[in-house]
Amino acid sequence: MPLLVIPFPHIDPVAIALGPFAIRWYALAYVAGIVGGWWLSRRLAAAPALWGLTRRPTETDMDDQIVWIALGIVLGGRVGYVLFYNLESYIAHPAEIFTIWRGGMSFHGGFLGTILAIWLFARARGLNFLAMLDVAAVVTPIGLFTGRLANFVNGELWGRVAGPDVPWAVVFPMGGPEARHPSQLYEAFAEGILLFTLLAFVVSRVGFRRPGIVGGTFVLGYAIARICCEFFREPDAQLGFLTGGATMGQILSVPMAIVGAAIVVVAARGWTRPRPATEIANA
Numbered sequence: 293m294p295l296l297v298i299p300f301p302h303i304d305p306v307a308i309a310l311g312p313f314a315i316r317w318y319a320l321a322y323v324a325g326i327v328g329g330w331w332l333s334r335r336l337a338a339a340p341a342l343w344g345l346t347r348r349p350t351e352t353d354m355d356d357q358i359v360w361i362a363l364g365i366v367l368g369g370r371v372g373y374v375l376f377y378n379l380e381s382y383i384a385h386p387a388e389i390f391t392i393w394r395g396g397m398s399f400h401g402g403f404l405g406t407i408l409a410i411w412l413f414a415r416a417r418g419l420n421f422l423a424m425l426d427v428a429a430v431v432t433p434i435g436l437f438t439g440r441l442a443n444f445v446n447g448e449l450w451g452r453v454a455g456p457d458v459p460w461a462v463v464f465p466m467g468g469p470e471a472r473h474p475s476q477l478y479e480a481f482a483e484g485i486l487l488f489t490l491l492a493f494v495v496s497r498v499g500f501r502r503p504g505i506v507g508g509t510f511v512l513g514y515a516i517a518r519i520c521c522e523f524f525r526e527p528d529a530q531l532g533f534l535t536g537g538a539t540m541g542q543i544l545s546v547p548m549a550i551v552g553a554a555i556v557v558v559a560a561r562g563w564t565r566p567r568p569a570t571e572i573a574n575a
Contacts, residue, residue, distance in 0.1 A: 297471040298462045303445045321442035322365070325435020330358040332431045342499030345566040346423045354427075357413050361428065364409030365402045365435075372401010376540060377528055399436075399518075400544045406432075422503035422564055429510035430491045436514075437484025444476035451475030451524045467526070475525035482517040503566075504559030511552030515545040 308315040333354045340348060349357075373396045374382045374389055382389050410428055414421040443449045447464050451473025454461035461471035487510065494509050519542050527539040534543060558564060 298460055298474075300447060300462050300464050302465070305446050317445045318442045321438040322435070324438045326358060326362050326365070328434040328438075329361075329428075329431030330354065332434070333358070333427050336427055336430065336495075336500075339499075342495065342501070343423075344499065344501035346420050346500050346503055347418075347566070349417070349419055349424065349427075353417055353419065357410070357424070360409040360413045361406055364405035364407075366397075366405075368405015368408070369397035369399070369402030372398030372404065376400065376544065378530055381530065400541075400548070403548075420503050420566070422507060422559070423500045426500050426503060426506035429507040430488075430495055432510065433484045433488035433491065436487070437480050440476045440480035440484065444474060444480070449476055450526055451478070452526050472526070473524040475521060478524055479517070479521045482521055483514060487513050487517060502559045502562065502564060504555045504564045508552045508555030508559060511548050512556060513552075515549035515552060518542070518545045519549070 303317070305316050305318065306314045307317045307320055334351045336342060337349045337351055337354050370389070376398055378396070406428060407425065410424050411421055413419075414424045447466055450462075450464040450467045452475075453470040454473050458471075458473065460474065462474045463469065463471050490513055491506060491510055494506050498505050500506065522539045522541045522545075525539070525541070527533055527541075531540050534540060
């Protein structure tokens with residue numbers, strides 16, 4: 293055990309309680325991520341210089357899309373957690389599937405749910421699907437950051453037992469007497485701050501003029517960040533370590549990295565870039 297450890301800051305998981313009505317930090321994290329993403333997406337949509345020949349969505353489009361995305365996040369995240377992380381338990385107790393307020397959301401499931409929601413929305417509005425994914429990619433780290441902070445407040449998804457050279461290790465109330473890596477904070481930094489900084493740089497260089505580059509960078513960057521952070525995170529008890537000592541989070545992130553890299557290559561070669569009207573007319 294480390295010589296110096298940080299006692300867990302006992303923060304009430306309920307942020308606001310009015311009689312039987314309670315609002316948890318976990319729920320506020322989702323709200324903050326969605327509202328912050330909505331605000332930033334409107335600003336991106338209102339910047340013509342970022343779009344080039346790509347059809348630019350209106351701010352009203354972004355207002356409407358956030359509802360679709362919110363549904364994709366919540367439904368996809370819950371379904372993903374049920375299927376990937378605790379299927380046997382939910383088969384035995386199916387009513388528990390709907391107790392979302394108790395936690396249990398999968399990023400990979402929410403990711404797939406969001407892609408489906410954006411595809412349906414872009415198709416309905418005649419917008420470029422990849423470009424809309426790019427916008428969503430830029431704002432997603434906001435929600436990842438707030439979500440990981442909420443995981444820390446809840447004292448859940450804690451890290452592996454830390455060595456004696458980790459003075460910032462934390463003893464989590466439900467993690468036993470050992471001092472552990474605060475892996476939730478590692479993920480908040482890597483998947484939130486670092487990834488957002490990377491995407492902001494890519495947007496400043498290429499904008500959304502080559503649809504797919506920003507989104508592919510997000511998928512690849514998140515996968516790498518998640519795989520690295522999983523080395524410090526205790527795997528879910530019902531799953532443990534899987535093939536070769538990998539965790540479920542790492543296994544699900546490998547195909548993400550491959551797909552993300554492929555999208556970046558395709559978009560960088562200009563295969564997804566909209567053609568000028570004169571070029572289309574002469575084709």
